[in-house]
Amino acid sequence: MPETTQFAGMGGEDSTDSSLQANTVLQRRYKVLGVLGGGGMGTVYQARDLNFPDVRKLVAVKEMLNPTTDPTLHASTLKTFQREANILATLNHPAIPKIFDFFDQNDRVYLVMEYINGRDLETLLAQTKELPIDKIIEWSIDLCDVVEFLHTQPKPIVFRDMKPSNIMVDQFGKIRLIDFGIAKIFDGGTKKHTMIGTEGYCAPEQYKGDVTVLSDIYSLGATLHHILTRKDPRLEPPFSFAERPIQDFNPAAPDLLIQVVEKALSFEPQNRFQSCVEMKTELENLRYKPVVAVANGATKAAQAGTGSETSFFAGLDSHGTIEPRWKFRAEDEIRCTPASYKEMAFIGSYDTNIYALNITTGAFIWKYPTHGGIASSPVVDQNNRLVLFGSEDKTFYALDYRNGKISWSYTTQDKIRGSARIAPEVDAVFFGSDDGHLYALGAPNGRFLWKYQLGEAVRSRPVVANDLVIVGSETGELFSLGLDGKRKWSYRTKRAVTSSPFVDIDEGICYVGSMDGFLYALDASNGFSSWRFRTNGPIISSPVVEGDLVFVGSADGHLYALNAQTSKEKWKFASDKPIIASPVAYQGAVYFGSTNEYFYCIDINTGKERWKFKTDGPITSTAHITSDTILFGSLDKTLYALPLVGG
Amino acid sequence: MDLFRRLFSQANTKTDSPTPIETKPPTEVVEKKPETVMTNPLSTQPVEIPSMPNIADGITRPLPPETVISSSNEHLLFGQATDVGMVRTNNQDAVFSFVSTSRSATQRPDFGLFVVADGMGGHHDGEKASAITANMVAAYITNHIFLPMLNSDDETERVPITESMIAAVQKANADIITKVPDGGTTLTAVAVIGDLAYIAHVGDSRIYLITKDHIEQITRDHSLVQRYVELNLLTPEEASVHAQKNVLYRALGQSETLEVDALTRRLPPNSKLILCSDGLWNLVTEDEIAEIVSTHSNPQEACDKLVALANTHGGTDNITVIMLKIPAH
DSSP states (O other), rough: BBOOOOTTBBBBEEEEEEEOOOTOEETTTEEEEEEEETTTTEEEEEEETTTTTTOOOOEEEEEEEOOOHHHHHHHHHHHHHHHHHHHTTTTTOOTSEEEEEEEETTEEEEEEEOOEEEEEEEHHHOOOOOOOOOHHHHHHHHHHHHHHHHHSSSSBBBOOOOGGGGGEEESSSOEEEESSSSGGEEEEEETGGSSSOOOOTTOGGGTTOOOHHHHHHHHHHHHHHHHOOOGGGGGTTTTTTGGGGGHHHHTTTTTHHHHHHHHHOSGGGOOOOOOOOOHHHHHHHHHOOOOHHHHHHHHHHHHHHHHHHHTTTTTTTTOOOOOEEEEEEEESOOOSOOOEETTTEEEOOOTSSEEEETTTTOOOOEEEEEOOOOOOOOOTTTTTTTTEEEOTSSSEEEEETTTTOOEEEEEEEEEEEEEOOOEEEEEEEEEEOOTTTEEETTTTTTOOOOOOOOOOSSOOOOOEETTTEEEEEEEEEEEEEEESSSSEEEEESSOOOOOOOOTTTTEEEEEEEEEEEEEEETTTTTTTTTEEEOOOOOOOOOOOEETTEEEEEOTSEEEEEEEEETTEEEEEOOOOOOOOSOOOOEETEEEEEEETSSSEEEETTTEEEEEEESSSSOSSOEEOSSEEEEEEEEETTTEEEEEEEOO | OOHHHHHHHHHHHHHHOOOOOOOOOOOOHHOOOOOHHHHHHGSSSSSOOTTTTTTTTOOOOOOOOOOOOOOGEEEEEEEEEEEEETSSOOOOEEEEEEEEOSSSSOOOOEEEEEEEEEOOTTTTHHHHHHHHHHHHHHHHHIIIHHHHHHTOOOSSSOEEEEEEEEHHHHHHHHHHHOOOOTTOOEEEEEEETEEEEEEEEESSSEEEEEEETTTOOSSSSOOOHHHHHHHSSHHHHHHOOOOOTOOOOOTTSSSSSSOOOEEEEEETTEEEEEEEEEEEEHSHHHHHHHHHHHOOHHHHHHHHHHHHHHTTOOOOOOOEEEEEEEEEE
16 A cells, blocks of 8 residues: 655755755756745745746646665666655645646656645635634535545555645645655665654554555644644644544534534544544534534533533522622722731722721721722721721721721822732732832831832832732832842733733742733743743733642633643633733632633633623623632722622 | 664673673662562672762661751752663763852852763664763853843843753754764753752653652653653553653754653642653652652762662663752751
8 A cells, every 4th residue: 555645844944055946947847936845855846837938827846856876776766656646646636736737856756746726724724813613614524525635546545644734725725735755765774664644634543654544633633723723733742632622612513513523533543433424424414504503503502611610500599600609899909919917808899999898798897998999909907907998098007906006107209009918927018119119118117218219110019928018010120129229130021011920939930921922931030031821912910839830810801721840831821801800719710800800710720710790880890709709809899799609 | 763772772781791700780679679689680790889889788787876957058959870780881861950059148048959861772872872962952051041130230131941951952952963863862950049940851751759758740741652651541550561662752862853842840848859861760660769868868879879779670771860959958
């Protein structure tokens, strides 16, 4: 059974000296116009066939460098190559490019074939955000058809290297299979024997050098999986498709299509489709009953939506929605994060007040009016029995949390929007001001300890860890200071750092988001950055670490869960509006609000929604979670207290 | 690749045509492991490890008394050893170590860079590939991480270290594809800055983190059998004797698209890090590694000892090992 494979090592070779120059004429017939692609084993040129002087007939000319200098070997490789080219020349199928000519010139071998005006699927995936499902089904059917054609030749041909980059979509939207394994014989039969085909798309048995028609079916499944999920299998361990369920990445994919792909991807060859015809028949069911397929998908989505909520809240509420324990309505937006101590909850509002409420009932206890909106989150200092916060009236306040009486205050040069951090070990409080300074004050009495000039407004909440105070600035820098206010290190991002740093004490890693869209991981002791992870929108949300995962929200609307050691994405959850609030990880779930007005509870391991709760305004407030209550504010002016369930 | 490795070892045995030489194996080896020596056909060959005459004794030494070092002067220590083994005629492994330690007002953390690359491919392609890789990665990381560290006034934006590590490996990969199209190599590199290890890894060379009573493999083998183990198709024991145990699904020199594992680990005080090629871990168990590492305070002695033990167990492949000793602070 002749087997085919593709050029080994396409691309990557930048040595232009071996390439043909434009206007070179081969065989007095093919005038090179330019390079279509190229790499290690040779180059593919676009050329014009001069035998048609009156029309512009374009052809693709593949050039293969012959790497062996041994004359006997050279002759034999050439012969095998020729034989294989002959086989291909006899293949007559609309999805297989026509072969026109084959010759040897200047120690190089050339294959002249049909020029396909189009893009390969890998390029198409990179250039599009979404491909229509019915188009993918069409292509799948056509791919089954052409592979079946190869498999049913008198001497069956195993394509062996099905993958998006070997599939072209021509100007008519039809698929064409390219890169038949002309180059196989040039592999020299050495190391490629263990890696025939392309890693990621290869069937398990192919790794053992054991290739059958069923291996093509696996690779076809792998290719479809890649197209549907947009997750490149070459970047994942082999045979890990089941770890990336299609429905997680492409909710539009009909169940039946998913089942077809999953069957093709069976680990054991005998569990796959036993022929491409079988697979094609299944896919055709999808094509001819599009209404049913769509209905299935819709029903499934609807069921999933209600199913998770009702099962989760079974016995809680007959309507399957979560009911707040209580709500507290302020007179203006609530942007900051609530705090609590024992039976009391504290929240600031843009109505200029800080409120103390009973955490169980929501009953009002006291309020303290300032002269500006409160964006800064209150923090509780248990030792000194204080609740501390800043106001846009430029003043930082410390109140007796029992009665709301002022203990001390400190006025800065500009609005205070950043939240404070207490360092009990030194009895100090740290906070930033729009006047560009980070302030350190004695917590019991507000005594000035030091301030540090950070250039621009400081809205990020400082973190204190390992005798360092780390805080972001609107200049884009992250600063680390000693507890004495001396600079230890700084790290510059491209845009403002409004996000508050988080330090994983065990690992000594500091995580922070930036308006430049990246989440950064830095060595907290010296500021060397370990990695950064790009999201598609500014990060204002503050990261949090739980176990080996780090979570952060982005203005691109996603909440991300990343492996803290490797920065690899474990899952992401899409809300349809920016996520400004910071996630809170608690007992197997992640809680956060979105500016789409919903508050979410997400499974920490799967990234699946457990429940959501609708408010009447965007949520920028981060949740505060106690043993039985979730507190968060919304721009609808309301502080919500939800029961903590299902943790 | 396994075919290649196998082909290669067969070729070696042929050319070597081992004639029994009446050289007594080192006596201590016989005393220590008589069965191994008796059943091992390679034991008739001389054990030639000239660089370490007193170390290839296969015995475990008592812990020498720890010298008390002033903690402020304690720094990263390393040992490094590589050996062709008992079967092959050439060493396709490449190894690189570099440590910088300084004390000044700038409080620069210690920097260490360690690279193990296990080449594969005939016609010397394997050793070329591993050599190119080790040099390329070392040069890139020196230029992009170490030298900027020395110029601490340099306020330009600093690229995250793992990104530079990955870029170094990608560059080496592109280089191999161009320069040694039939060669390939594994690559396991670690840059240590202070007590944080930044790791880049492709293939089946390994890194172990050894603490007081625990040894942990912190890299993941990109081998087919490891994948089978992860999928519960093989037990680790079955994997260690599997016919395909040398087949890698990821290596440098395979394709332009190369996914590099990158991870960051905090190294606890007094912990040790072992980087090694499969020539070590195929023949020396994790327990043996942990034992030798924890009983030798001198990292070089431990490395020599580990190589000697792999050779005692057959030395079927090239053996490379680097050991790092993290200060107590």
